[in-house]
Amino acid sequence: MDKPAILGGEPLLKEFLPITRPYLPSYETLEADIKKMMASGLITNDKYVKKFEETARNFLGAQHIVAVSSCTSGLILAERALRLKGEIILPSLTFFATGHSLLWNNLTPVFVDVDPETFLIDPEKVNEAMTSKTSAILGVHTYGCPAPAKELEQIAHDQHITLLFDAAHAFGAKIGNKNVGTFGDIEVFSCSPTKVMVTGEGGVCATPHEDLKKKLMAGRNYGDDGTYDCDLLGLNARMPEFNAILGIQSIHLTNENIEKREKIYTIYRKGLSKIPGITFQKFPQNVKVTHKDTPLLIDPHTFGMHRDVLLSALEKENIMTKKYFFPPLHRQKLYKEYFPLYDKKLPHTNHISENILSIPLYSSMSEEQAHAVVHSIERLFEHREKVAPK
Numbered sequence: 431m432d433k434p435a436i437l438g439g440e441p442l443l444k445e446f447l448p449i450t451r452p453y454l455p456s457y458e459t460l461e462a463d464i465k466k467m468m469a470s471g472l473i474t475n476d477k478y479v480k481k482f483e484e485t486a487r488n489f490l491g492a493q494h495i496v497a498v499s500s501c502t503s504g505l506i507l508a509e510r511a512l513r514l515k516g517e518i519i520l521p522s523l524t525f526f527a528t529g530h531s532l533l534w535n536n537l538t539p540v541f542v543d544v545d546p547e548t549f550l551i552d553p554e555k556v557n558e559a560m561t562s563k564t565s566a567i568l569g570v571h572t573y574g575c576p577a578p579a580k581e582l583e584q585i586a587h588d589q590h591i592t593l594l595f596d597a598a599h600a601f602g603a604k605i606g607n608k609n610v611g612t613f614g615d616i617e618v619f620s621c622s623p624t625k626v627m628v629t630g631e632g633g634v635c636a637t638p639h640e641d642l643k644k645k646l647m648a649g650r651n652y653g654d655d656g657t658y659d660c661d662l663l664g665l666n667a668r669m670p671e672f673n674a675i676l677g678i679q680s681i682h683l684t685n686e687n688i689e690k691r692e693k694i695y696t697i698y699r700k701g702l703s704k705i706p707g708i709t710f711q712k713f714p715q716n717v718k719v720t721h722k723d724t725p726l727l728i729d730p731h732t733f734g735m736h737r738d739v740l741l742s743a744l745e746k747e748n749i750m751t752k753k754y755f756f757p758p759l760h761r762q763k764l765y766k767e768y769f770p771l772y773d774k775k776l777p778h779t780n781h782i783s784e785n786i787l788s789i790p791l792y793s794s795m796s797e798e799q800a801h802a803v804v805h806s807i808e809r810l811f812e813h814r815e816k817v818a819p820k
């Protein structure tokens with residue numbers, strides 16, 4: 431095999447391969463609605479937002495949908511509207527917005543470990559972390575793979591506490607025949623450009639509770655329920671009409687998008703599983719995943735180099751990767767007061783975070799590009815002794 435680029439060889443990809451790209455509807459499918467919206471002069475939170483909410487509701491089979499400006503604002507408002515208090519149980523292996531929503535509400539994060547194979551919140555650890563101060567569980571469908579929602583629903587029911595999901599990655603995911611978006615008291619999706627369903631910036635709150643829907647509608651509008659006499663501390667978290675128009679078409683593309691992602695994932699799975707020291711996230715049985723991210727767990731001893739070395743070597747091959755999620759929340763500066771409490775309790779989180787690397791996956795990626803990623807990693811493995819000398 432030729433030398434890898436980091437050793438002076440030719441990069442296997444001639445052009446830079448980003449980690450993701452949004453799968454966008456054609457401009458023609460948006461044009462007529464954009465024109466109508468512009469002519470109406472109503473450019474935020476109006477009829478296209480309503481239509482987007484209706485389209486999301488039909489797609490998910492959820493009872494109530496409230497569109498917001500982002501997943502972060504949706505989580506902040508949901509926790510506020512639910513009047514959560516005290517401690518909230520969540521994984522530390524997640525994007526910081528999950529934890530930040532709690533800090534914005536003066537809630538105390540209680541971090542629990544994840545399953546070492548699925549990388550998802552572990553219900554047993556949730557049970558162990560429960561105290562008289564626990565008011566909610568905040569699960570995460572990490573990388574687009576559904577968390578064990580039914581087990582968490584049982585715990586929340588038995589303990590009489592609230593169950594929320596950060597579903598940022600999981601629009602289009604399922605457990606059995608049931609869509610993510612229909613579990614717990616509320617699930618909040620992100621529609622930012624790295625997600626499967628996109629609105630530019632935006633979020634979707636899905637809840638079975640009508641009273642919560644009403645509070646969220648007020649909450650996204652500063653807390654005004656129409657009386658101009660606020661009872662809830664809200665935000666400006668409205669979705670503009672432009673974004674809703676994009677979102678409506680993006681929802682129509684979701685299943686097709688996931689099918690295309692699945693094809694790229696299969697190429698990775700076949701090619702990379704053969705390489706010693708590389709493992710994939712294990713998906714529970716009977717779930718549909720979105721492949722929002724494609725994390726590889728790199729065993730530095732067996733693979734012959736650390737994740738950080740692989741990242742630099744792939745950069746030279748023109749392949750972008752990301753250390754999602756490193757560091758985990760309890761090891762970040764903002765959460766430093768939690769470090770002494772949790773670091774020893776989260777061995778799987780720490781291990782995964784130190785060894786995980788997400789590789790590019792998006793639906794407009796070609797099969798050739800996916801094979802080139804596989805060959806780049808194979809080639810680095812072949813040259814491991816020179817790439818990472820002992």
Ligand SMILES: Cc1ncc(COP(=O)(O)O)c(C=O)c1O
Nearest residue numbers: 500501502525527528598620622
């Ligand atoms: C798990 C998770 N939660 C929340 C967010 C925040 O989403 P948004 O940018 O829509 O606020 C992200 C963004 O990537 C995420 O990965």
